[in-house]
Amino acid sequence: MAFLPPTFEARLARARALTPNVRELVFERVDGEPMAFEPGQWVSALFDGVKRSYSIASGPNGSPQFDVAVTRVPNGPASTRLHAIEPGEVVRFTGPQGFFTRTGPQSLAPALFIATGTGVTPMRSMLQATAARPAKVPIWLVLGVRREEDLLYADEFRALARQDPAVRFEPTLSQPRDGWTGRRGYVQSHVRALWAELAAAAGGEAGASLAPHAYVCGLERMVGSVRDLLRKEMGLPRQQVHSERYD
Ligand SMILES: Cc1cc2nc3c(=O)[nH]c(=O)nc-3n(C[C@H](O)[C@H](O)[C@H](O)COP(=O)(O)OP(=O)(O)OC[C@H]3O[C@@H](n4cnc5c(N)ncnc54)[C@H](O)[C@@H]3O)c2cc1C
The missing domain is CATH 2.40.30.10 (Translation factors)
Known part of the structure; x- marks a missing residue:
């Protein structure tokens, strides 16, 4: 049925x-x-x-x-x-x-969240749920938007990252103004290096031996390109790559 x-x-x-x-x-x-x-x-x-x-x-x-x-x-x-x-x-x-969730054993795995625009909202939900739980594994969030004023929930994510060393927030602007000191360009161009860093950091922490999982959410163009990078170029197994498309 x-x-x-x-x-x-x-x-x-x-x-x-x-x-x-x-x-x-x-x-x-x-x-x-x-x-x-x-x-x-x-x-x-x-x-x-x-x-x-x-x-x-x-x-x-x-x-x-x-x-x-x-x-x-x-x-x-x-x-x-x-x-x-x-x-x-x-x-x-x-x-x-929907199945874009961190249920079961994967909820204990380190995670790289990759979002553009309102694609970050399911990740805000996951981060709020994680904040309520004691055992913390690294959760790193890359959020891509055009300009600084387009960053949603940035104050919240920055506060969470300050409170919890397991959380890292990487706002990324494709059209930054002068003076922006954060990441630039499309989120795609930061994924490979962040993934390697996350895998190394997670491997080095006692109790965090599970392989990291990637969660990708936003419009098809970004999601498709990040999925291709993770699966085809970087060779990650399907079970470690989760995605949600808005269009
Ligand atoms: C599982 C799922 C979850 C979603 N969650 C959200 C969400 O949390 N927030 C949200 O704003 N939208 C979300 N969407 C998109 C949403 O369902 C609508 O497609 C969107 O609001 C446009 O609907 P509309 O009737 O205004 O425009 P339509 O005339 O239906 O226009 C659709 C077009 O709008 C564009 N579009 C859709 N979503 C966005 C977006 N977020 N940013 C920029 N352009 C977009 C696409 O090019 C799409 O082809 C989600 C979609 C899916 C499938």
């Missing part, structure tokens, strides 16, 4: 601009039930015959609330609507669903 994800309604509790093009929306289930999901899963919003998926950006915390972060796509029906709705409005969703 085919699995049909449940349908539920959620009310917009609050919203804020994360960047000039990305709006964070905090929804609360109307039925008051806790929002149960695996970090990395997504929900689909349904309106006016349009169904679009959004990764859950927050970690599961037993509350009926969950965050999503939506990039405004010019003339895109769903993202335009989600950028316009007001607190109090109710949206119909299905889900949660």
Whole structure:
């Protein structure tokens, strides 16, 4: 029998601009039930015959609330609507669903997260869930956007990296302004070196002997190219490379 994800309604509790093009929306289930999901899963919003998926950006915390972060796509029906709705409005969703998760033994493996834009939201969920757990393995996040003002959740990721030596945050700008001292170019160009460094760091830590896993999320062009790099050029086995495409 085919699995049909449940349908539920959620009310917009609050919203804020994360960047000039990305709006964070905090929804609360109307039925008051806790929002149960695996970090990395997504929900689909349904309106006016349009169904679009959004990764859950927050970690599961037993509350009926969950965050999503939506990039405004010019003339895109769903993202335009989600950028316009007001607190109090109710949206119909299905889900949660998806297999872009860190469940089972791989949750104990070091991880390299590679994201562009709102592709970082499932990783924010995974990082929030990990922050609540004591046994830490290295989790390094490479987030690519065009300009500094497009970096979403950067303050949070920097704070997490300051608090937890296992977390490393590598914001990467493809169109940096003068004075940017961080990484430049496309995320693809940083993956090989970071992977080698992560594998070496993980191998050197007691108890962190599992092979690292890569998690890649964003638009197809980036995801396809990073997958090709990891699988075909670097020869990583399929089980170690996880990806989610937004288009
Ligand atoms: C599993 C999954 C999870 C997703 N999670 C998110 C999420 O957390 N946040 C989010 O903003 N979108 C996410 N998306 C994309 C989302 O479902 C919609 O495709 C997007 O909001 C555009 O819908 P639309 O109706 O506004 O535009 P449409 O007219 O349907 O335009 C679709 C086109 O928009 C472009 N596009 C889609 N997503 C993005 C994006 N994030 N940034 C830039 N361009 C994009 C692509 O070129 C795509 O072909 C996800 C998609 C999938 C399949």
